[in-house]
Amino acid sequence: xxxxxxxxxxxxxxxxxxxxxxxxxxxxxxxxxxxxxxxxxxxxxxxxxxxxxxxxxxxxxxxxxxxxxxxxxxxxxxxxxxxxxxxxxxxxxxxxxxxxxxxxxxxxxxxxxxxxxxxxxxxxxxxxxxxxxxxxxxxxxxxxxxxxxxxxxxxxxxxxxxxxxxxxxxxxxxxxxxxxxxxxxxxxxxxxxxxxxxxxxxxxxxxxxxxxxxxxxxxxxxxxxxxxxxxxxxxxxxxxxxxxxxxxxxxxxxxxxxxxxxxxxxxxxxxx
Numbered sequence: 505x506x507x508x509x510x511x512x513x514x515x516x517x518x519x520x521x522x523x524x525x526x527x528x529x530x531x532x533x534x535x536x537x538x539x540x541x542x543x544x545x546x547x548x549x550x551x552x553x554x555x556x557x558x559x560x561x562x563x564x565x566x567x568x569x570x571x572x573x574x575x576x577x578x579x580x581x582x583x584x585x586x587x588x589x590x591x592x593x594x595x596x597x598x599x600x601x602x603x604x605x606x607x608x609x610x611x612x613x614x615x616x617x618x619x620x621x622x623x624x625x626x627x628x629x630x631x632x633x634x635x636x637x638x639x640x641x642x643x644x645x646x647x648x649x650x651x652x653x654x655x656x657x658x659x660x661x662x663x664x665x666x667x668x669x670x671x672x673x674x675x676x677x678x679x680x681x682x683x684x685x686x687x688x689x690x691x692x693x694x695x696x697x698x699x700x701x702x703x704x705x706x707x708x709x710x711x712x713x714x715x716x717x718x719x720x721x722x723x724x725x726x727x728x729x730x731x732x733x734x735x736x737x738x739x740x741x742x743x744x745x746x747x748x749x750x751x752x753x754x755x756x757x758x759x760x761x762x763x764x765x766x767x768x769x770x771x772x773x774x775x776x
Contacts, residue, residue, distance in 0.1 A: 510527065511538075576590040577625045581651050588618045594737060605677070611635075612633055617644070618647075624655055627652075639662075640667075641702070667720060668727055680736065683716040685717060717746060721755075730776070734772055735772035738771055747771060
């Protein structure tokens, strides 16, 4: 079977673009190569590899897990079932952090780092800073460490534990987090890619999805230097609750930032 026929067959089950991406991964080529070489004669092993990944995708497995990576802020990040798949909207959190980070050396804490997408992007964009990345999942930290090695980030340390527990007594110039914020019974947890992602990275099981955000906001003042910022991602309908939590914790200059779709996505405040 040639590549063109394999793609036609695959497109009966999944979108053509996805079929091209999966074929490119199976063949160790780029998507442009796949598009330009439809006449390529597939070996039995190559045809089977494409068919297996297409079938997995047809059953719902995320593209990012099938190809083993997802681009974030222009860099490839290794991802698998140990970590949440980085989303484009989370780049807003990175941009907000870069805009509020001290120009000189700074210390940054990333809570719930997962694949390390946020922490490593900040570390690579600002080589003079030092980033501490915390996660309660040792498996996620292994993935993040692999990404750090692959991307050449040296100004970062990974620590295992729940929220602020591994950094007791430490203070930082900036704290960032993309915590689990989906309500425990939200129907979206049973739909799309979310069915395959680690549940603990999506929801803390609370009825409103805010328990993790409450813990992060409440603990932040003790771990922020004077004038330091807390910035966190939240759900589409959680901006008012986040604003109230920040105000209650004594934060000033509070911000509510919309993503490119106009949806409230990042909340934050500054310690007096």
